Amino acid sequence: MSVPPSDILLVGSTGLIGRAVIAVAAGRRLTILARRPMDDVPERHALLVAPPERWADMIAAERPPVLVCCLGTTIRQAGSQAAFRAVDHDLILSAARGARLGGATQMIVVSAVGASAQSRNFYLRTKGETEDGLRALGFDRLDIMRPGLLTGERAGPPRLGEGIASAVAPVTDILLRGSLRRYRSIPAAVVAKAIGALAGQRGPGVHIHENDSMRRLAD
Numbered sequence: 001m002s003v004p005p006s007d008i009l010l011v012g013s014t015g016l017i018g019r020a021v022i023a024v025a026a027g028r029r030l031t032i033l034a035r036r037p038m039d040d041v042p043e044r045h046a047l048l049v050a051p052p053e054r055w056a057d058m059i060a061a062e063r064p065p066v067l068v069c070c071l072g073t074t075i076r077q078a079g080s081q082a083a084f085r086a087v088d089h090d091l092i093l094s095a096a097r098g099a100r101l102g103g104a105t106q107m108i109v110v111s112a113v114g115a116s117a118q119s120r121n122f123y124l125r126t127k128g129e130t131e132d133g134l135r136a137l138g139f140d141r142l143d144i145m146r147p148g149l150l151t152g153e154r155a156g157p158p159r160l161g162e163g164i165a166s167a168v169a170p171v172t173d174i175l176l177r178g179s180l181r182r183y184r185s186i187p188a189a190v191v192a193k194a195i196g197a198l199a200g201q202r203g204p205g206v207h208i209h210e211n212d213s214m215r216r217l218a219d
Contacts, residue, residue, distance in 0.1 A: 007064055007065045007066055007200070008030055008031065008064060008065075008066045008068055008199050009030075009031045009032075009033060009059060009062055009064035009066070009067055009068070009099070010022070010030050010031070010032045010033070010068045010069075010070065011033050011034075011055065011059075011067070011068070011069050011070070011071055011095050012069055012070030012071035012072065012110070013032045013033075013034050013038065013041075013070070014034060014038065015070055015071075015072060016150055016152050016188040017070040017072075017110055017147075017150065017188045017191050017192055017195075018070035019188075020152065020188040020189045020191065020192035021068060021070060021192040021195055021196070022041065022042070022045065023189070023192070024189065024192045024193050024196055025045075025196065027044075028044075029044050029045055029046065030045045030046070031045070031046045031048065031062060031064060032045055032046065032047050032048065033048045033049075033050070033055060033058060033059065033062075034047065034048070034049055035049070035050070035051060035052055036049060037049055048062075052091055052094075055091070055094060055095050055098060056094045056095060056097055056098030056101070057098060058098070059095055059098035059099050059101075059102055059104075060098040060099070060101040060102035061102065062102060063102040063103055063104075064099065064102065064104055065103070065104055065105055065106065065200075066104065066105075066106045066107070066108070066199050066200060067095065067096065067099035067104050067106070067107045067108070068107075068108045068109075068195055068199065069092055069095060069096070069107065069108070069109040069110065070110045070195075071087060071088065071091060071092050071095070071110075072087070072088055072110060073087045073088060075122070075123065081122055084123075084126065085126050088126055088127065088130060089126050089129060089130045089133070092109065092130050092134070093130065093133045093134065093137075096109075096133075096134055096137055096139075097137065100137050100138070100139065104139065105139060105140040105141065106139060106140060106141040106142070106143070106199070106200070106201070107134065107137075107139045107141075107142050107143070108143040108145065108195050108198055108199065109130075109131075109134060109142070109143070109144055109145065110145045110147070110191065110195075111127045111130065111131055111144050111145060111146050112124065112127045112146060112147065112148075113146045113147060113148045113182050113183055113210060113211070114146075114183075115127035115128040115130075115131055115146060116128040117129045117131075117132050131144055135206055140204050141201065141202075141203065141204055141205065141207070142205075142206045142207070143195075143198045143201070143207045143209060144206065144207065144208050144209065145191055145194065145195065145209050145214060146182070146208060146209065146210045147186045147191050147210075147211070147214065148182065148183045148184055148185055148186060148211060149184075149185040149186070150185070150186065150187075150188050150191070151185050151186065151187050151188065152187055152188035152189060172184075172185075181211055181212060182210040182211045182212070183211075184211050186211055186214060186215070189218075190214060190215055190218045191214055191218075193217070193218035194209060194213075194214040194215075194217035194218045197217040197218065198217060
């Protein structure tokens with residue numbers, strides 16, 4: 001990563017991309033904020049455990065220059081649209097406000113391809129509204145990762161729909177050409193490597209990274 005590892009605070013560490021970020025940070029130290037203890041975190045990393053309602057204050061107190069946010073759930077996992085929004089919108093913005101209060105100048109957030117506040121799809125609309133909320137916070141640099149179908153080994157029970165989609169991804173990816181390339185599947189490890197390459201990058205503004213961009217960064 002491009003900045004001293006203690007300058008990067010990670011939230012969303014238990015999901016597919018969050019775990020990949022930890023895995024690719026070989027030899028580097030991260031500050032990880034989680035809602036419950038994690039047994040498999042390498043000793044070189046600093047692990048902070050607290051309920052989500054305390055995260056904003058804790059992030060502000062840590063004063064990280066860079067906040068990496070890999071938070072995300074599904075409506076099925078959350079149990080309702082309201083519970084989904086509480087994580088993918090409210091909690092992300094709360095963490096971001098804490099980072100800004102602590103002086104963070106860069107945030108890297110995992111969103112989704114097709115995210116738009118004008119989307120008719122609830123999932124994509126929520127993602128788009130979250131992106132808009134982050135833009136309004138005024139980070140010097142905001143990097144938005146928009147992956148399509150994520151591939152890789154997930155912790156926890158398998159998701160049938162995602163398992164089927166992953167199985168046919170090699171075929172469907174070939175069919176997605178031109179402007180549709182951004183909807184191709186992408187390994188979580190590639191997204192994680194792209195996040196590592198972006199941490200500490202100079203150049204102000206909002207930067208959107210989709211499939212091809214993330215693959216180039218990972219290389």
